[in-house]
Amino acid sequence: MDRTYKALSDPSRREILRLLREEDLTAGEIARHFPTSWASVSHHLGVLKDAGLVIAEREGQYIRYSLNATVLQEVLQHLLDLAS
Amino acid sequence: MDRTYKALSDPSRREILRLLREEDLTAGEIARHFPTSWASVSHHLGVLKDAGLVIAEREGQYIRYSLNATVLQEVLQHLLDLAS
């Protein structure tokens, strides 16, 4: 759970999650939404993946990212417990 | 919202919130729950206060901390939006 909250604590990473809420995207499509380098975005994607918040699947030349709704649900529940 | 997520990303701070969920506590009572120095706990309390997650009120010699349910509710809603 620790890595999950850490992952959520960066605005760029939360923006990535917001993008993925709409539709699955390749790393390149995600990177194009940010002014920073592709390497930096790739780093954020790695953090999100480590935290289980996103799922990465290679599709030929591309790597497609999608939200992991299950883990997001778990964080929500955890935060709900904290708030109740 | 940024400072709020940052505040939540530390396990000691989440533990403080958990303690405060049960009852309001003075800084010293909180500090006694941790193996680290009082200064370190005081730092965490400052971060939580900056984030609006807790409220500090002096009571004579002591400073009493309590959860700010409103802000916790706001984070929950924000995370809910992210997950929906």
Next chain:
DNA sequence: GGAATAATTAGATGTTTATCTTAATATCTA
């Protein structure tokens, strides 16, 4: 007023983190 208690602030230190540039890996296409 002065000692004692509660809590924070200041200053220092080692670690983690976000970012960059450059290099490496994987895949596709001609």
Next chain:
DNA sequence: TAGATATTAAGATAAACATCTAATTATTCC
């Protein structure tokens, strides 16, 4: 197989962070 594109990994750097000890502020009680 060679070149092109997509993505990540490596190495470097500056900023942020958690923690410590020591000093400071605020309050109480004698």
